[in-house]
Amino acid sequence: MNIPVAESNTVHHPVVSRDRWLAERKKLLAREKELTCLHDRIARERRALPWVRVDKQYVFDTLEGPRTLAELFEGRRQLLVQHFMFAPGWEQGCKSCSFMADHNDGANLHLPQRDVTLLAVSRAPLADIERFRQRMGWKFTWASSHGSDFNHDFGVNFSQDEMSSGKVDYNYVMQPFPHEEAPGISVFYKDDAGDVFHTYSRYGRGVEAMMHAYALLDLTPKGRDEDGLGYGMEWVRHHDRYELAPAEAAPTAGSCCAEHA
Template structure:
């Protein structure tokens, strides 16, 4: 017989008590969903800024313009992946986000393209992409002011984030940007963990006493490094 764990656990109740507690939780979650829908509606009504500057990025098939990244579609999601030119590998957290990205065909069906852009030279991006087993459009802004102009390379270093662009004919506009924890909904691993009793198991979370917790992000690894 398997030995009972000494780890802190949620309260054990009857099936009826569990269902009652769940029903109350779902009322709050539905309210949050509606609030999130309202926030999304506000985002769709944000003003936008025209992109007048011409950028040339390096891609697998050669130099490309910002317009080329749309691949003829109307909307473009750019994930600013942290990978500086002098780094030997990409950011751990950004790698988490990319691991969770869905098949692009679902975005294409809604007239939307998704690309990654980093400052590291293309050969470094290609080597890391092969190691990670990814197959997403990834472009280097190494010889461009793109990262600085979009606010993701500063005097303090590299930043991650996501920019949303809209195309009207040949005119390009930036409609939205978020960084820091604003990109978490792109990395569904966090969403999955948020559903579990122990959550993300980080010490900023409001969890019952005795729950396993560590400092934020210290436990993250690239998917081929956990055995280390």
């Protein structure tokens, strides 16, 4: 990966007085508050959606042995599943899904306090999942749905017949899709009787809800800085495959690089 030098990253932008900046900032603040109110309203509408009872029995492989969907809740009422793109035979999990998963352990310090269990599910065999999880240093629970219809039933795995037709049912619309695996997030609820209900799923850019780093990038002058890339997340790597950022890579006096320059 070629990293551009700092000079090529200079942002050319209008520079104004503090008073002018403050006036413009207040205009934007009004728009941001509108967005916050809209976000809250949509969240209420999301919670008001009807539910679907999950009658089909799904069994997952976990490090604690076989577990049903109801058992994945770990004693809580709400389950949030990251549909992680990692198919049987793959050497490693999807790098973009890994970008999502890098945020899971931090979230899991807090979500149980609100009656939520967060975990990942993939079709790869558990041994492959565990090898990759150890490599990435993640602690969150990651279950294998290998041999079950779970991923297909919840819209993130497509059969060969579906792929050969040229369009698959993804993100609630028939559309072309380049892979048999797709990213997504699904939410489930378990009642006092132990019955499980599917309450919500989102796909496509909707999975950015789990990408806190993107929310931070959106606050910066350069934003996501993805214009001109082949696709939006082309820059993303597995976190153990990044080269040093420019500031870190610059040699210092007395360093090995400086000595051999």
